[in-house]
Amino acid sequence: KEAKAGVALYTEGRDELHLRQLTLMGDLRGAIAEGQLSIRYQPKIDLGRNRVGHVEALLRWQHPRLGAVPPDEFIPLAERSGVIRDLTRYVLDGAVAQNARWSADGLEIGLAVNLSAMDLMDDGLPDMVVGCLRRHRVPATRLILEITESALMRDVDYAVRMLHRLRAIGVRLSIDDFGTGYSSLAQLKRMPVDELKIDKSFVVQLREDSDDAVIVRSTIDLGHNMGLSVIAEGVEHPSGLALLRRYRCDMAQGYLFSPPLDGGALLEWCRKFEGVEA
Ligand code: C2E
Ligand code: MG
Ligand code: MG
Ligand code: MG
Secondary structure, three states: OHHHHHHHHHHHHHHHHHHHHHHHHHHHHHHOOOOOEEEEEEEEEEOOOOEEEEEEEEEEEEEOOOEEEOHHHHHHHHHHHOOHHHHHHHHHHHHHHHHHHHHHOOOOOEEEEEEOHHHHOOOOHHHHHHHHHHHOOOOHHHEEEEEEHHHHHHOHHHHHHHHHHHHHOOOEEEEEEEOOOOOOHHHHHHOOOOEEEEOHHHOOOOOOOOHHHHHHHHHHHHHHHOOOEEEEEOOOOHHHHHHHHHOOOOEEEOOOOOOOEOHHHHHHHHHHOOOOOO
16 A cells, blocks of 8 residues: 555656656746846866866756756756757857956956757857857857766767867867766777866765775876866865865866856956965
């Protein structure tokens, strides 16, 4: 009897989830036009120079009835419904425009934008990126595109070709959430990228003498041996930052420094930032 109740509960939960997904998928199309989307920016700290290296653009969706919907939930839905192209265009254009405004206000800073697996399949992506940079007169070298390791692994040959095309326009490339996507070293070697971004699951609780420490340290060494810059995301504690410095990690990002901020607040934050001592 108990088992039966459990099954009923489970089915109900699943139906509710399904309904939520359908609702979100339907509403996402109108979200841009309705002004429900916005962009936040989180600093990526250059540990060697003790200054802000880039800022990462992170998409936010304020649903009128359901409140804030996290990108980890709606980005996969946007990929399934095909609306991801519009979202990517929205973020790229908004973030590059913001970057140009920061420059006008005296803050010259690199910009990181996330791409999804489906963006890589879009033949028009490089032209879209070029057009956006031209429109806002932002140099390509100021843009770094973050692509998750698992997105790159969906179709390695196709991904490698697209990465070469993107690199040819002068932007830099980063492998996001590194360590969670099952790439082989042979595949990694083929990826024309500039940066490895260690997934936050290894970083948030980083402590000396832990498995995470072994993983983080060897990933930093691996990246450096391949000539890549290495960044850790999800840095929340000073002790974790101290370890990252000791392991010669190039950059760090996380709530320890700042949460994602709106464009104006980010400018103020950068002006005040004088480096965090480990
Ligand atoms: P991501 O690109 O790996 O971004 C890092 C995520 O970690 C962000 O979550 C950020 O807010 C969060 N974070 C930052 N510092 C800390 C910390 O110290 N501790 C912890 N626990 N988390 C931290 P967010 O903004 O919810 O985004 C989640 C994911 O959604 C992103 O992961 C990215 O994969 C995707 N995403 C966000 N914006 C976009 C976008 O414009 N386009 C695409 N394609 N994906 C996006
Ligand atoms: Mg990212
Ligand atoms: Mg990440
Ligand atoms: Mg992530």
